[in-house]
Amino acid sequence: MSRWIIDHLWLICAVPFTASLVILSLPNGRHKSAATLAVAGQIAALVMSFFAFLPTLQTPVFRAVQNFTWFTFGDNALRLGWLLDPLAAVMLMMITLVGLCIFVFSTGYMAGDKNFVRFFAYLSFFSGAMLGLVISNSLLLLFVCWELVGLASYLLIGFWIERPSAAAAAKKAFITTRIGDMGFFLGLLWLYGRSGTLLFYDSGNGCLESTGLAMLGASATFIALLIFCGAMGKSGQFPLHVWLPDAMEGPTPVSALIHAATMVAAGVFLVARVYPIFSLDAIEGVTSSLTVVVWIGVTTALMAAFIAMAQADIKRILAYSTVSQLGLMMVSLGVGGVAAGMMHLLAHGFFKALLFLGAGSVIHGCHGEQDIRKMGGLRGLMPITFSTYAIGMMALSGVPLFFSGGWTKEEILHVTAHWPASRLPYYFLLIGVVLTALYMTRQIIYVFFGDRHADSQHAHESPRVMTIPLIALAICAILFSVVLTPAWPWLHDYLTDESAHFEFARLIQPALFLSLALVSVGVALGIWMYRKAGAQNRQRPPDTDPLEFVQPQLFRFLESKMWIDELYARTVVAFSWMSARLSDWMDRNFWDRLVRGFGGIGQLFGIFTSDVDERCINAGVDETTIGTRGLGRLMSAAHSGQIQTYLGVIAIGVLALLLFYAWLA
Amino acid sequence: MTPTLQVFLIVSAALFSAGLLAALSRRHAIFILIGIEMMLAAANLNFIAFWRFSPQPPSPTGVMIAIFSIAIAAAEAAVGLALVIAVYRHYRTTNVDHLNQLKG
Numbered sequence: 001m002s003r004w005i006i007d008h009l010w011l012i013c014a015v016p017f018t019a020s021l022v023i024l025s026l027p028n029g030r031h032k033s034a035a036t037l038a039v040a041g042q043i044a045a046l047v048m049s050f051f052a053f054l055p056t057l058q059t060p061v062f063r064a065v066q067n068f069t070w071f072t073f074g075d076n077a078l079r080l081g082w083l084l085d086p087l088a089a090v091m092l093m094m095i096t097l098v099g100l101c102i103f104v105f106s107t108g109y110m111a112g113d114k115n116f117v118r119f120f121a122y123l124s125f126f127s128g129a130m131l132g133l134v135i136s137n138s139l140l141l142l143f144v145c146w147e148l149v150g151l152a153s154y155l156l157i158g159f160w161i162e163r164p165s166a167a168a169a170a171k172k173a174f175i176t177t178r179i180g181d182m183g184f185f186l187g188l189l190w191l192y193g194r195s196g197t198l199l200f201y202d203s204g205n206g207c208l209e210s211t212g213l214a215m216l217g218a219s220a221t222f223i224a225l226l227i228f229c230g231a232m233g234k235s236g237q238f239p240l241h242v243w244l245p246d247a248m249e250g251p252t253p254v255s256a257l258i259h260a261a262t263m264v265a266a267g268v269f270l271v272a273r274v275y276p277i278f279s280l281d282a283i284e285g286v287t288s289s290l291t292v293v294v295w296i297g298v299t300t301a302l303m304a305a306f307i308a309m310a311q312a313d314i315k316r317i318l319a320y321s322t323v324s325q326l327g328l329m330m331v332s333l334g335v336g337g338v339a340a341g342m343m344h345l346l347a348h349g350f351f352k353a354l355l356f357l358g359a360g361s362v363i364h365g366c367h368g369e370q371d372i373r374k375m376g377g378l379r380g381l382m383p384i385t386f387s388t389y390a391i392g393m394m395a396l397s398g399v400p401l402f403f404s405g406g407w408t409k410e411e412i413l414h415v416t417a418h419w420p421a422s423r424l425p426y427y428f429l430l431i432g433v434v435l436t437a438l439y440m441t442r443q444i445i446y447v448f449f450g451d452r453h454a455d456s457q458h459a460h461e462s463p464r465v466m467t468i469p470l471i472a473l474a475i476c477a478i479l480f481s482v483v484l485t486p487a488w489p490w491l492h493d494y495l496t497d498e499s500a501h502f503e504f505a506r507l508i509q510p511a512l513f514l515s516l517a518l519v520s521v522g523v524a525l526g527i528w529m530y531r532k533a534g535a536q537n538r539q540r541p542p543d544t545d546p547l548e549f550v551q552p553q554l555f556r557f558l559e560s561k562m563w564i565d566e567l568y569a570r571t572v573v574a575f576s577w578m579s580a581r582l583s584d585w586m587d588r589n590f591w592d593r594l595v596r597g598f599g600g601i602g603q604l605f606g607i608f609t610s611d612v613d614e615r616c617i618n619a620g621v622d623e624t625t626i627g628t629r630g631l632g633r634l635m636s637a638a639h640s641g642q643i644q645t646y647l648g649v650i651a652i653g654v655l656a657l658l659l660f661y662a663w664l665a
Numbered sequence: 666m667t668p669t670l671q672v673f674l675i676v677s678a679a680l681f682s683a684g685l686l687a688a689l690s691r692r693h694a695i696f697i698l699i700g701i702e703m704m705l706a707a708a709n710l711n712f713i714a715f716w717r718f719s720p721q722p723p724s725p726t727g728v729m730i731a732i733f734s735i736a737i738a739a740a741e742a743a744v745g746l747a748l749v750i751a752v753y754r755h756y757r758t759t760n761v762d763h764l765n766q767l768k769g
Contacts, residue, residue, distance in 0.1 A: 641765025644697070648689050 005051045006064045009082040009135050012048045016041045016128030023121040031116045035107040038120040042100045049092035056089045065137055065201050081199055083137030086494050091134040094346045098260050098353045099127045101469035105357050106253040108465035126152035130262035139188050139198040150177050153263050157250040169249035176243040180233020187226025194219055208276045220280040224289035227274055235267025235326045238300040242565055244323055248315040252360030255315055259322040260353035268329045268345050272338050284420045285336040294334030298425045301327030305435035310558035313370050314359045317443050331425055337415030339495040344408035347480055351395035351405055354473035358389035361462040372446040379448040384467045386448050388474040393444050395477045397437040400516050404477050407484035410515050437522020445530045673714035681707035694749045694759040705738045
């Protein structure tokens with residue numbers, strides 16, 4: 001079975017694609033069959049991923065490659081391929097598992113939507129594109145799937161197309177990621193120009209293998225940075241992070257899918273996949289491209305964590321936390337901890353999907369309300385959502401020992417602390433950890449604790465079809481930590497091709513106490529600051545954030561997302577507006593006139609030729625016909641039919657001939 | 666008075682003119698046919714006369730041509746008369762003024 005799956009790896013992404021096509025062809029009312037098909041496709045992908053995953057456990061340094069030729073031009077053949085290695089296998093497992101939970105959740109969440117069928121078609125398409133991205137063995141094939149992921153995200157973010165804000169968010173996501181993809185594509189072309197192949201592994205000749213890498217030389221830095229542009233766009237790294245919070249306009253399961261399993265994971269995965277290009281000719285694990293990755297990651301992680309402090313929309317807070325966590329993963333990749341970054345990506349996939357689905361459940365229960373200031377006291381009304389959400393929150397904050405996020409964060413801090421270039425990123429990340437605990441505490445206090453807000457009186461627990469995926473993801477978020485602990489770092493060693501062995505003493509490390517202390521500080525600070533947030537307070541006007549009360553200007557700054565959107569609107573957008581205006585003006589006043597001038601010349605020539613035609617050629621032909629007709633009439637008059645006339649004429653003719661002859665003689 | 670060639674030719678020309686006059690002036694198809702026959706007879710007369718006054722009268726070339734011509738004329742008269750009868754059956758007239766359908 002496993003052998004067969006590895007030989008037909010493409011089936012894993014083909015199944016959701018097929019499901020998507022079939023669902024698209026269903027009539028609009030067939031909710032049940034659409035949901036069944038989508039979930040069945042996802043289950044099939046999950047089962048196949050599982051069978052593909054099994055053999056990677058048995059063999060160390062497992063790598064199954066299947067290359068084929070797409071087309072040939074001249075002497076060159078463009079080859080694509082499929083690849084299964086530990087990195088791809090764990091991603092497959094995570095995407096299909098998280099995806100399945102989200103699919104099931106969506107059947108409940110979207111139950112009342114009139115475009116239910118279309119939604120599931122897009123979801124399947126999204127999942128298929130991401131699975132294809134993970135298993136492709138060619139940068140080109142990866143790019144194709146990458147763009148398909150972008151398309152699917154565009155369709156899903158703008159799913160409620162009748163809302164102008166959703167349409168704008170979809171456009172923003174598409175265009176912003178496109179800016180990054182531009183760099184990615186240039187990097188891809190450059191890579192092809194240098195190494196002559198886009199296959200990752202091709203029995204020694206791939207671009208990630210020694211011969212291919214040797215051909216890159218000094219341009220590796222630029223290629224890596226250009227490819228990183230694409231990753232920046234997709235994974236929401238500063239300065240291309242602006243689309244990610246706006247992507248919250250889509251339905252909540254879509255946010256979960258984008259933020260956990262599919263879209264944003266692609267960027268981190270890409271960097272991990274082409275890591276040999278980044279780390280080429282590294283001196284003590286430091287290269288200039290990796291340094292850029294680290295600093296972009298640090299900036300993103302800190303900035304997003306600060307902004308998340310002052311957001312009021314439940315999903316927006318989670319969105320900025322995603323941006324922040326992605327920054328963390330990038331830092332980890334940049335300092336050389338590929339395994340740590342991927343581990344955090346996987347753990348993050350589980351608990352972020354859990355948090356988003358929990359938020360979806362809250363929104364569903366509060367009849368579409370998304371403002372955390374208008375919630376409060378939901379703990380009693382939505383017990384399952386609350387407890388699962390709390391697990392997700394603790395995993396995200398990095399509470400040690402029991403939650404997967406804690407272990408992976410610790411691992412990242414560990415590798416960052418040993419980065420030879422600088423210790424600054426380490427300190428910044430420590431601040432980020434405190435902030436994460438702080439804003440998650442703030443959110444959970446606002447939503448689940450305190451007095452019930454007037455608007456949330458009628459909240460209700462979600463149906464079972466929505467709570468069961470929550471419970472499943474919560475269990476995953478906790479159980480996943482079994483393979484993450486330093487005592488038995490199975491996943492780490494699996495990703496780095498080492499064999500894991502159990503050693504209990506490593507469980508307790510100084511870093512454990514450090515992160516415990518940091519998280520406690522964050523949570524305690526949060527509780528102290530926000531304990532009365534939901535309650536009425538005499539000193540503070542109602543519905544005012546405590547931070548806003550203390551530091552109104554700072555709060556404004558953070559609430560308006562550091563005015564980065566405004567900055568872009570003033571600079572990039574204004575510039576493109578101006579150039580659009582300019583080209584519009586040029587078009588109207590210069591090119592248009594030029595074209596009109598040429599048109600006028602053509603018109604004049606046309607008038608001239610039409611005159612020649614009318615007066616000479618047409619008139620000549622007319623005259624000829626009139627003459628011919630006159631002659632014909634004359635001739636036909638002689639044809640009277642009177643044979644005696646004919647005979648008489650003949651007689652006169654003969655007589656005339658005779659007389660002529662006589663006259664000649 | 667010994668008949669000379671001129672006498673024959675004058676008679677022949679007169680006969681031809683009479684035939685031509687009949688063919689041109691009469692309206693009845695059969696009279697036209699008769700006119701044509703008269704013109705043929707004039708031609709035959711010319712053949713015989715030129716043969717009789719030629720340098721070698723013994724070879725009967727002129728007579729032979731005249732006999733052929735008469736035979737053809739007979740055949741032509743038969744065809745012509747048959748045509749006249751057919752036309753008459755169709756149009757119920759033999760007046761050639763009314764038979765003017767055969768034109769371009």
